[in-house]
Amino acid sequence: xxxxxxxxxxxxxxTIGTVGVLIRRNAIVVFMCVExxxxxxxxxxxxxxxxxxxxxxxxxxFFVMVVAxxxxxxxxxxxxxxxxxxxxxxxxxxxxxxx
Amino acid sequence: MTLATxxxxxxxxxxxxxHYASLLVLxxxxxxxxLLLGGRRTNTWGHLLGVAAVLGSFVVAxxxxxxxxxxxxxxxxxxxxxxxxxxxxxxxxxxxxxxxPLTICFLLLITGVGSLIHIYSVGYMEHDPNRRRFxxxxxxxxxxMLVLVLADNYALLYVGWEGxxxxxxxxIGFYQERPSAATAAKKAFIVNRVGDLxxxxxxxxxxxxxxxxxxxxxFAGVSHTSSTTLNAIGLLLLLGACGKSAQVPLQSWLLxxxxxxxxxxxxxxxxxxxxxxxxxxxxxxxxxxAASIALTAVAIVGTVTLIFGAVIGSxxxxxxxxxxxxxxxxxxxxILGVGLGTxxxxxxxxxxLSHGFFKAGLFLGAGAVMHAMSDRLDMRRFGGxxxxxxxxxxxxxxxxxxxxxxxxxxxxxxxxxxIDAAYNSGGYGWIYGVxxxxxxxxxxxxxxxxxxxxxxxxxxxxxxxxxxxxxxSMTIPQIILAVGSVGLGGLLMVGNRLPHxxxxxxxxxEAPNYLSVNTFVTLGLVLIGAGYGWYVYARNEVPxxxxxxxxxxxxxxxxLYGDALxxxxxxxxxxxxxxxxxxxxxxxxxxAVNGTAALxxxxxxxxxxxxxxxxxxxxxxxxxxxxVIAAALILVRR
Numbered sequence: 001x002x003x004x005x006x007x008x009x010x011x012x013x014x015t016i017g018t019v020g021v022l023i024r025r026n027a028i029v030v031f032m033c034v035e036x037x038x039x040x041x042x043x044x045x046x047x048x049x050x051x052x053x054x055x056x057x058x059x060x061x062f063f064v065m066v067v068a069x070x071x072x073x074x075x076x077x078x079x080x081x082x083x084x085x086x087x088x089x090x091x092x093x094x095x096x097x098x099x
Numbered sequence: 100m101t102l103a104t105x106x107x108x109x110x111x112x113x114x115x116x117x118h119y120a121s122l123l124v125l126x127x128x129x130x131x132x133x134l135l136l137g138g139r140r141t142n143t144w145g146h147l148l149g150v151a152a153v154l155g156s157f158v159v160a161x162x163x164x165x166x167x168x169x170x171x172x173x174x175x176x177x178x179x180x181x182x183x184x185x186x187x188x189x190x191x192x193x194x195x196x197x198x199x200p201l202t203i204c205f206l207l208l209i210t211g212v213g214s215l216i217h218i219y220s221v222g223y224m225e226h227d228p229n230r231r232r233f234x235x236x237x238x239x240x241x242x243x244m245l246v247l248v249l250a251d252n253y254a255l256l257y258v259g260w261e262g263x264x265x266x267x268x269x270x271i272g273f274y275q276e277r278p279s280a281a282t283a284a285k286k287a288f289i290v291n292r293v294g295d296l297x298x299x300x301x302x303x304x305x306x307x308x309x310x311x312x313x314x315x316x317x318f319a320g321v322s323h324t325s326s327t328t329l330n331a332i333g334l335l336l337l338l339g340a341c342g343k344s345a346q347v348p349l350q351s352w353l354l355x356x357x358x359x360x361x362x363x364x365x366x367x368x369x370x371x372x373x374x375x376x377x378x379x380x381x382x383x384x385x386x387x388x389a390a391s392i393a394l395t396a397v398a399i400v401g402t403v404t405l406i407f408g409a410v411i412g413s414x415x416x417x418x419x420x421x422x423x424x425x426x427x428x429x430x431x432x433x434i435l436g437v438g439l440g441t442x443x444x445x446x447x448x449x450x451x452l453s454h455g456f457f458k459a460g461l462f463l464g465a466g467a468v469m470h471a472m473s474d475r476l477d478m479r480r481f482g483g484x485x486x487x488x489x490x491x492x493x494x495x496x497x498x499x500x501x502x503x504x505x506x507x508x509x510x511x512x513x514x515x516x517x518i519d520a521a522y523n524s525g526g527y528g529w530i531y532g533v534x535x536x537x538x539x540x541x542x543x544x545x546x547x548x549x550x551x552x553x554x555x556x557x558x559x560x561x562x563x564x565x566x567x568x569x570x571x572s573m574t575i576p577q578i579i580l581a582v583g584s585v586g587l588g589g590l591l592m593v594g595n596r597l598p599h600x601x602x603x604x605x606x607x608x609e610a611p612n613y614l615s616v617n618t619f620v621t622l623g624l625v626l627i628g629a630g631y632g633w634y635v636y637a638r639n640e641v642p643x644x645x646x647x648x649x650x651x652x653x654x655x656x657x658x659l660y661g662d663a664l665x666x667x668x669x670x671x672x673x674x675x676x677x678x679x680x681x682x683x684x685x686x687x688x689x690x691a692v693n694g695t696a697a698l699x700x701x702x703x704x705x706x707x708x709x710x711x712x713x714x715x716x717x718x719x720x721x722x723x724x725x726x727v728i729a730a731a732l733i734l735v736r737r
Contacts, residue, residue: 030714092715094714098711
């Protein structure tokens with residue numbers, strides 16, 4: 001039970017999430033990848049909290065979860081609405097705000 | 100006791116009929132407001148209201164005069180504060196009227212001659228569709244002029260000063276459909292601005308120097324102020340006086356101002372407004388008496404203008420312009436008079452009063468002649484009108500005798516003392532005297548020329564002229580003015596009545612001596628001038644077209660190149676300056692603004708390429724940014 005392992009795991013998860021956000025087109029998948037990045041961050045917080053023996057990191061992890069939950073509510077609502085109107089959840093199709 | 104301490108003494112608060120002093124201004128102001136705001140509804144009775152307002156003012160002025168002469172001479176300065184006006188810290192500009200012997204003279208002249216000219220205008224403007232507007236402007240003028248002479252401080256005086264400038268502008272441009280009238284109005288306004296600027300700066304200098312702009316405060320401070328400051332104030336006041344009184348070098352507007360209706364020329368550009376400069380100098384006597392350079396400058400300006408105007412008046416064929424040149428010249432005498440200092444202030448004012456009568460009479464006569472000759476002004480096409488217009492020609496002749504200074508008419512009693520005082524003023528004063536005497540001869544020449552070409556000799560009329568005597572409303576004012584031209588000078592000057600009356604305000608003037616050698620020399624020159632004029636223009640044929648004339652005549656016809664000088668010195672460089680400014684504005688200012696806009700626009704065109712609408716590329720940018728920041732932090736922390 002070495003905290004470094006957890007931090008490495010968090011880094012791997014974060015990288016997977018980042019790469020997913022960057023290369024996937026489907027909004028749902030991108031969304032899940034964002035969640036993955038948040039959870040990677042959470043893992044890192046908890047691991048560091050464990051290492052330093054304080055509860056700060058764990059408290060922040062709870063905040064992150066709350067924020068993530070809120071984000072899911074709003075994000076999914078947007079995705080559903082976009083899907084309803086254009087029958088597609090592709091991020092590249094939702095490019096009306098371009099120059 | 101110096102003039103300054105004399106002046107700052109004994110100011111009484113208003114009592115009795117002096118409480119009604121504000122009515123003087125309010126009546127014509129109310130008339131103007133009703134006439135100008137009332138619109139066409141007042142067309143039928145507007146002129147009557149205008150006349151009534153001024154007559155009312157005249158009644159008030161007369162009652163004030165009688166109330167004043169019943170007081171002892173040392174308590175004749177009354178100040179009535181209407182309200183405290185602008186008040187900032189310890190500084191305040193009260194709206195206060197000052198009624199003293201100097202003011203009362205002007206009140207009587209303005210409202211008296213003003214009433215006569217209002218009555219005359221009823222007949223003169225009878226067929227003009229805009230007669231109501233004309234009377235509205237005239238009332239506005241009277242109100243502003245009264246504010247000018249009633250003011251108890253320079254700031255309020257300036258209000259009246261600008262007010263008469265505005266009224267003058269509106270009335271010169273009254274026939275606004277004529278481009279020449281519109282141009283003349285603008286010219287008068289702009290030239291006057293130059294003078295007004297002088298007065299305005301003078302007031303600011305006074306405020307800085309004395310901390311007040313009230314007459315009493317300023318005059319009280321004169322004794323402990325350096326002569327440099329006083330000379331500066333004096334010269335600036337003189338600039339103001341030059342503008343308003345059409346003195347060289349700001350004389351050029353007066354000839355063009357004759358574009359206005361003739362009653363306006365009589366009231367504003369002969370009898371009252373143009374004499375405001377004389378009033379300003381006389382009122383500021385305490386300053387000028389302590390500022391020798393400024394005082395000399397006043398006398399020089401007066402001397403130059405009096406011969407300048409007379410030369411112009413001798414060459415003009417337009418009857419009103421000839422009279423305008425004469426006005427300029429006569430005001431030159433007044434300015435010379437007040438430029439002689441304490442011994443001349445009262446003389447200048449008395450010539451102003453008598454000139455107000457005879458010159459207004461001459462202009463009203465000219466207006467009646469214009470009416471008879473279908474609004475023509477060229478004297479070469481007049482002639483022989485004496486039989487057709489007996490009243491006008493008689494009144495005109497009486498005013499003529501007054502202006503050329505034949506005893507016992509007005510001009511003799513008021514002009515000769517000025518020439519005499521100039522001779523007695525010491526130093527180079529004799530130059531003023533010689534110029535004044537020569538010009539007296541010249542005056543006789545050009546006035547004889549006007550009279551001979553208009554009323555005597557054969558008919559040289561154009562076909563459509565139907566000469567007739569003017570209606571009663573026009574002849575009665577002329578008759579009253581003619582009576583004034585005959586008797587006023589003697590009334591004022593015999594026994595030194597007016598100078599003595601004015602003495603508490605402007606100092607004791609030298610008692611004129613009407614039996615001096617100078618008087619006889621002047622009279623001789625007058626007779627020679629009149630005789631020569633009669634010989635040339637009555638005994639000989641007057642050509643219908645002006646002959647070529649010598650260089651002086653040509654120059655005088657072009658008003659001695661005053662306009663050309665203005666064009667060369669001010670207008671052309673001004674145009675170049677404005678062109679330069681337009682170029683600067685277009686190329687440099689606009690260039691900088693437009694260049695900045697183009698730069699921003701170009702940069703944004705580039706920048707918006709980043710905004711491609713692909714959320715994932717935004718995410719990449721954010722990642723890149725985050726990595727860079729993280730890397731930087733790591734590097735710094737190390």
